[in-house]
Amino acid sequence: xxxxxxxxxxxxxxxxxxxxxxxxxxxxxxxxxxxxxxxxxxxxxxxxxxxxxxxxxxxxxxxxxxxxxxxxxxxxxxxxxxxxxxxxxxxxxxxxxxxxxxxxxxxxxxxxxxxxxxxxxxxxxxxxxxxxxxxxxxxxxxxxxxxxxxxxxxxxxxxxxxxxxxxxxxxxxxxxxxxxxxxxxxxxxxxxxxxxxxxxxxxxxxxxxxxxxxxxxxxxxxxxxxxxxxxxxxxxxxxxxxxxxxxxxxxxxxxxxxxxxxxxxxxxxxxxxxxxxxxxxxxxxxxxxxxxxxxxxxxxxxxxxxxxxxxxxxxxxxxxxxxxxxxxxxxxxxxxxxxxxxxxxxxxxxxxxxxxxxxxxxxxxxxxxxxxxxxxxxxxxxxxxxxxxxxxxxxxxxxxxxxxxxxxxxxxxxxxxxxxxxxxxxxxxxxxxxxxxxxxxxxxxxxxxxxxxxxxxxxxxxxxxxxxxxxxxxxxxxxxxxxxxxxxxxxxxxxxxxxxxxxxxxxxxxxxxxxxxxxxxxxxxxxxxxxxxxx
Numbered sequence: 436x437x438x439x440x441x442x443x444x445x446x447x448x449x450x451x452x453x454x455x456x457x458x459x460x461x462x463x464x465x466x467x468x469x470x471x472x473x474x475x476x477x478x479x480x481x482x483x484x485x486x487x488x489x490x491x492x493x494x495x496x497x498x499x500x501x502x503x504x505x506x507x508x509x510x511x512x513x514x515x516x517x518x519x520x521x522x523x524x525x526x527x528x529x530x531x532x533x534x535x536x537x538x539x540x541x542x543x544x545x546x547x548x549x550x551x552x553x554x555x556x557x558x559x560x561x562x563x564x565x566x567x568x569x570x571x572x573x574x575x576x577x578x579x580x581x582x583x584x585x586x587x588x589x590x591x592x593x594x595x596x597x598x599x600x601x602x603x604x605x606x607x608x609x610x611x612x613x614x615x616x617x618x619x620x621x622x623x624x625x626x627x628x629x630x631x632x633x634x635x636x637x638x639x640x641x642x643x644x645x646x647x648x649x650x651x652x653x654x655x656x657x658x659x660x661x662x663x664x665x666x667x668x669x670x671x672x673x674x675x676x677x678x679x680x681x682x683x684x685x686x687x688x689x690x691x692x693x694x695x696x697x698x699x700x701x702x703x704x705x706x707x708x709x710x711x712x713x714x715x716x717x718x719x720x721x722x723x724x725x726x727x728x729x730x731x732x733x734x735x736x737x738x739x740x741x742x743x744x745x746x747x748x749x750x751x752x753x754x755x756x757x758x759x760x761x762x763x764x765x766x767x768x769x770x771x772x773x774x775x776x777x778x779x780x781x782x783x784x785x786x787x788x789x790x791x792x793x794x795x796x797x798x799x800x801x802x803x804x805x806x807x808x809x810x811x812x813x814x815x816x817x818x819x820x821x822x823x824x825x826x827x828x829x830x831x832x833x834x835x836x837x838x839x840x841x842x843x844x845x846x847x848x849x850x851x852x853x854x855x856x857x858x859x860x861x862x863x864x865x866x867x868x869x870x871x872x873x874x875x876x877x878x879x880x881x882x883x884x885x886x887x888x889x890x891x892x893x894x895x896x897x898x899x900x901x902x903x904x905x906x907x908x909x910x911x912x913x914x915x916x917x918x919x920x921x922x923x924x925x926x927x928x929x930x931x932x933x934x935x936x937x938x939x940x941x942x943x944x945x946x947x948x949x950x951x952x953x954x955x956x957x958x959x960x961x962x963x964x965x966x967x968x969x970x
Contacts (some may be wrong), residue, residue: 436758436828441479448723449865451488455687455688456684456687456689456690456942456945457690457942457944457945457964458964459821459944459964459965459967461666461667461968462664462665462666462667462682462962462963462964463665463666463667463668463669463690463868464665464667464668464669464690464942464945464962464964465669465670465671465689465690465957466668466669466670466671466672466675466689466690466691466959467670467671467672467673467674467680467683467689467692468484468487468649468670468672468673468674469484469675469693470482470484470673470675470847471484471645471646471673471847472485472487472488473485473847473848473851474626475488475626475632476491476625476626476627477544477608477609477613477626477629478492478547478548478553478555478557478609478613479487479555479556479626480608480626481851481886482557482847482851483867483956484851486608486955487955487956488613488640488649489608489636489955490608490954490958491637491638491651491655491668491957491958491959491960492632492634492636492637492638492639492640492651493608493611493634493635493636494508494509494611494635494636494637494657495508495509495511495606495607495608495610495611495612495832496508496509496510496513496522496524496541496590496605496610497513497602497603497605497606497952498606498954499949499953499958500608500821501947501949501960501961503949503951503952503953503954504798505602505603505606509524509525509536509612509635510522510523510524510525510590510659511523511524511525513688515601515602515970516936517594517597517907518542518593518597518600519591519592519593519594520536520589520591520592520594520601520806521589521591521592522589522590522591522592523588523589523660524536524537524538524587524588524590524707525588525591526588528635528658529635529656529657529658529771530614530617530633530634530635530656531633531634531635531639531654531656532633533615534614535587535590536612536614537584537587537636538584538585538586538587538588538589538590539584539587539615540612540613540614540615540746541582541584541588541590541594541610541612542582542583542584543612543613543614543615543618544611544612544613545561545564545580545582545610545865546577546578546580546582546609547577547613547618548561548609549564549567549571549573549577549580550570550577551570551571551573554885555609555885556885556886557607557609557869557885557886558571558609558885559571559878559881559883559884559885560604560607560609560869560878561610562577562595562904563594563595563596563598563601563604563904564580564581564582564592564593564594564595564928565579565580565581565593565594565595566579566580566581566595566754567595568676568883570597570906571883579593581593588819594907596904596906596907597683597905597906597907598907598927599872599907599909599912600796600870600871600872600874603870603871603872604869604870604872606820606869606953606954607869607870611631612635613625613633614633617820628645629642629643631733634654635654635656635657635961636654636657637653637654637657637659637660637807637960638651638653638654638657638662638663638668639650639651639652639654639673641728647673648669648671648672648673649670650667650668650670650742651667651668651669651670652665652666653665653667653734655672656809657808659883660686662961663960663962664947664961664962664963664964665959665962668959671688671689672689674894675818675819675827676818676819677693677694677695677697677698677819677820678695678697678698678701678773680693680694680698680700681698681701681707681883682692683939684707684940684942685705685707685770687942688942690941690942690944690945691939691940691945691948691957692939692940693937693939693940694709694754694755694937694938694940695755695819696753696754696820696821699754699755699756699938702938702940707940708940709756709938709939709940710938710939710941711756711757711936711937711938712757712936712937712938712939712950713757713759713768713934713935713936713937713952714757714867714935714937714950714952714956715766715768715868715934715935715952716766716865716866716867716868716934716935716952717761717764717766717865717866717876717931717932717933717934717935718863718865718931718932718933718935719761719764719864719865719866719929719930719931719932720739720749720828720856720860720861720862720863720930720935721861721863721864721888721928721929722736722860722891722927722928722930722931723857723859723860723862723889723929724888724890724891725888725890726935728857728860729808729809729811729860730811730860730861732799732803733926733927734795734796734798734799734802735796735799735808736926736927736928736930737792737795737927738791738792738793738796738836739792739832739836739838739930740794740801740927740930741787741788741789741791741795742787742789742792742831742835742836743763743787743930743932744787744831745762745785745931745932745933746760748760748827748932748933748934749932752810752823752824752827753820753824753933755936755937755938756936756938757935757936757937757938758933758934758935758936758964759933759934760934761931761932761933761934762782762785762931763777763782763920763923763924763931764876764877764880764920764923764929764931765777765873765876765916765920766876766934767934768952769872769873769876770871771916772909772910772913772915775854776873776913776916779913780913780916780917780920782920782924783924789835792835792836793835793836793837796808796836796837796838804895807837807839808838808839809839810837810838810839810840810841811827811832811839811840811841811860811861812840812841812842812843812859812860812861813825813828813841813842813843813859813860813861813862813863813885814843814845814850814853814854814858814859814860814861814862814863815839815842815843815844815845815850815862815863816845816846816847816850816863817844817845817846818878821844821863822842822844824863825842825844825863826842828840829842843859844935845906848907850862854888855888857890861957862888865935866879867935867952868952868953868955870953871917871953872914873903873913874903874904877900877903877916877919878900878904880893880900880919880928880929881896881898881900882894882896882897882921883897889928889929891926891928893922893928895922896919896922898927899915899918899919899922900905900915900919902915903915903916903919937950943968944964944967945962945964945966946962946963946964946965947961947962947963948962949961
């Protein structure tokens with residue numbers, strides 16, 4: 436579900452931040468975010484923090500339960516046919532203003548998502564819906580989209596082709612409903628502040644001091660509110676600094692803290708119980724393919740790949756429990772036909788080969804008629820870990836390949852702006868899954884995908900991607916995935932570095948926190964605060 440930078444943002448402390456981590460009587464918790472959510476418009480959001488917020492305050496047709504299984508959300512049931520899906524909505528589903536949530540709210544939101552004038556970054560996720568691609572290309576009007584409200588509580592979806600993953604895909608925020616009258620009242624301000632967003636999830640946002648704090652309260656209009664234990668989630672800190680978060684946890688100011696390499700050691704030495712979790716994402720380098728960039732040359736990209744040691748990167752640079760070396764853009768948890776995809780379609784040689792890498796650099800210089808390649812700009816988000824990774828590549832590429840690298844560290848919003856404009860040679864990034872299928876990674880490199888910020892265009896890649904997307908035969912689909920994997924290895928539009936993991940600490944009175952690969956993470960929807968044990 437999800438695009439994000441490996442580590443992000445800088446430190447902000449709110450003036451009222453010093454609350455207890457947990458409160459049993461009030462059923463409230465205090466936590467920290469790593470960054471300010473840059474966009475809470477569900478048609479525009481692309482980052483993990485926005486997904487986290489939206490996943491707690493809004494809900495789609497389906498959601499994940501506490502065991503990570505697909506379960507009913509706004510829809511109480513559904514029927515899947517070869518060429519259509521029918522969802523039956525709950526009559527007790529309400530918006531936070533008390534108004535009825537209807538099938539028309541989904542039709543409105545999905546049409547807007549496909550409108551080329553909206554330029555939604557995730558628009559291509561809707562390609563399986565009838566006419567979605569043609570609408571996005573401007574060939575048909577938005578009302579031609581294959582989604583209709585038969586009545587207030589029946590939503591019918593016509594499919595362009597058979598789609599074995601479409602119900603699971605509906606968890607993604609791109610498929611959330613939007614109330615037309617509310618959106619049109621707020622216009623461009625939709626999602627920009629507390630009063631500019633309407634809520635239908637387990638919680639609603641009652642406060643948002645930008646750059647400082649947020650607060651969620653239990654949403655009594657939520658159809659399943661009787662099962663929600665927490666009354667309040669205080670986001671009292673926004674900081675990407677790992678040590679600050681550990682210190683806040685140690686001082687009983689926050690109930691859960693994500694750790695970095697240096698704080699893992701600190702926590703272990705202090706006797707704090709560590710938890711680990713494989714988050715399911717891929718950390719990678721993204722290369723820029725626009726004409727004026729030196730990284731458009733395949734030999735340069737291949738040379739960088741041949742010089743990269745994934746085991747060294749994970750064990751010495753990241754050094755966080757839960758991370759593992761990545762050699763494919765398709766992580767090891769993804770299912771193939773009968774086994775994991777990486778087991779059924781293993782990669783060939785993944786060894787470092789500096790001799791070949793240097794030969795490729797030499798050949799490229801000769802072809803271009805230059806003695807030295809121009810300096811490369813590596814774009815990252817300003818943070819301690821981001822700086823550490825950037826310095827690693829800066830030193831390694833200089834020593835191994837004689838390449839000069841300039842590091843461009845930016846705030847998260849500036850990073851997003853620069854990647855959208857193509858203002859980089861290569862950039863540090865991560866991608867997290869939107870749904871449980873190979874498509875959630877493969878689609879990222881489609882020529883038509885708004886999140887393909889390196890502007891990679893390969894008709895052969897698009898051809899095999901179309902087979903992966905449209906075939907109903909799992910073996911045919913996974914064979915197509917293997918072809919895509921081979922193209923990525925050969926062309927190097929991205930360089931996979933690590934499968935992401937997380938080390939964290941959690942307050943002993945906080946129970947029911949769900950950590951998952953898919954959906955909002957961490958998910959506090961099912962959490963509760965238990966009584967403190969007597970000493």
